[in-house]
Each structure stands twice: as C-alpha cells, then as structure tokens.
Amino acid sequence: MSENNAPWVGLAARVVRVALMxxxxxxxxxxxxxxAFGIRDDEKGLAARVAVGRVRLELFLQILEAVDSELPTIWCSAMESAQPWETRAKEVIRCELNQIPPFSVDELASRLAQLGAGFTHKTLVAHISSGNLSLPDFLKCLVILRSRSLDAxxxxxxxxxxAHLQIVTVDNADGCRA
Structure with a gap:
C-alpha cells in the first residue's frame, strides 16, 4: 500500500466496520x-481484505445488502434492481455522477488522477464506467463529487x-509545495 493511499484504505476499512457494527x-x-451472493471467503479472509483495502465497491454494496443496512437514498433505484452486482456498482457511480452539478466520467477520472489514484486516465475512465472501483477510490470520488452519501x-x-493529505503528499513528491 502506498503511503498516500493509506488514509483512504483506513477510511474504507472504517466504513465497512461501521456498517457491520x-x-x-x-x-x-x-x-x-x-x-448467498456466491462469495466464498471465510471470516479471516474478509477481515484481512477489509484491513488492507482490497474491498471493491461491488463487495461493499453486497455487504450493505447482506447486513440489511439502510442505503443512501440516491442509490435505491440502482440497488433495487435484479442486475448483477457489477452493474449495480456502475449504477451507484452513475447516480453519484448525476448529482447537481452533474459530472462526466472523463471529468471525474481527471480529478481522481489529480488525487493520485495510481492509474492512467484511460484506465480510470474504464474503471468508473464499468463500476470496477476499489472502495478507497470510490471514497475519493465521493469527495470530488461533494457527496454526503456515506455520512451514516x-x-x-x-x-x-x-484528500487534503493526499494532495499535499502528491505535491511534495512532485516538489511543488513545501
């Protein structure tokens, strides 16, 4: 895990742990x-996956469903469908993008790259468009979009x-700020 991604991994783990608690x-x-969703992982495997930030948005949505958590209102239409989980994740991202003011996938990918997402712009566009984001990267998206969806x-x-820590870390690595 890179140093500048550590705060995001910690926040993603916290989000999952709070949902469970x-x-x-x-x-x-x-x-x-x-x-029941076809995920074959034992308790140690799940705990380790959460701790090291290897939770994808798709799995997070499955966790919310599995524990019968109240969902953010703007996600309800995406989550009520019988679509595959990857499609639901894609729809959740679309719901977030369509808030006022709406963002394009390209614009979100550009801003994610500025936050040091660790992928090329083209790869970020593909991940956002397909719903194949890690939970830490999804949390970055929520900041960029100024979404309060996960306030609970x-x-x-x-x-x-x-986000502020990551911007300062990225800028310091580039020698832009002191």
Whole structure:
C-alpha cells in the first residue's frame, strides 16, 4: 500500500466496520451471509481484505445488502434492481455522477488522477464506467463529487482531510509545495 493511499484504505476499512457494527454483525456471520451472493471467503479472509483495502465497491454494496443496512437514498433505484452486482456498482457511480452539478466520467477520472489514484486516465475512465472501483477510490470520488452519501458510515470531513493529505503528499513528491 502506498503511503498516500493509506488514509483512504483506513477510511474504507472504517466504513465497512461501521456498517457491520451498526447491525451487530461480525466477520464470521458476514461470511455466511455473503455466501448467498456466491462469495466464498471465510471470516479471516474478509477481515484481512477489509484491513488492507482490497474491498471493491461491488463487495461493499453486497455487504450493505447482506447486513440489511439502510442505503443512501440516491442509490435505491440502482440497488433495487435484479442486475448483477457489477452493474449495480456502475449504477451507484452513475447516480453519484448525476448529482447537481452533474459530472462526466472523463471529468471525474481527471480529478481522481489529480488525487493520485495510481492509474492512467484511460484506465480510470474504464474503471468508473464499468463500476470496477476499489472502495478507497470510490471514497475519493465521493469527495470530488461533494457527496454526503456515506455520512451514516464516515464523517465527510474525514474524507476531505484524507484528500487534503493526499494532495499535499502528491505535491511534495512532485516538489511543488513545501
């Protein structure tokens, strides 16, 4: 994990842990519930995946569904569909992009690159368009879009602080700021 991605990984882990704590669900129970979605991971595997930030948006949505968490209102239409989970993740991103003012995928990818997302612009566009984002990168998107969708799980100001730290870290690495 890169140093400048550490705050995002920590926030992503916090978001998942808060979702579980709010419903009093541990990793062992989560593993059982996720099996209904075809996810074959044991409690240690899930805990490790969360801790190191290897949670994709698709899995996060499955976790929210598995623990019967209340969803952000703007995601409801995307989550109520019987579409595959990757499509639901794509639709959640689309819902976020369509807030006022609407953002294009290209514009969001450019801003993600500025936050040091670690991918080329073309790859970021592909990840956003397909819904194939990691949860840490999705959290970056929420800051860029000024979305308060996950306020029930993490304070928005903590997301903004992580963005500020990352911008300073990226700029210092480039020698732009002191």
């Amino acid at each position: 709010r419903k009093d669900v541990g990793y062992a129970e989560l593993a059982k519930r996720l099996a 799980f993490v304070e928005y100001r903590d997301l903004v602080s992580a």
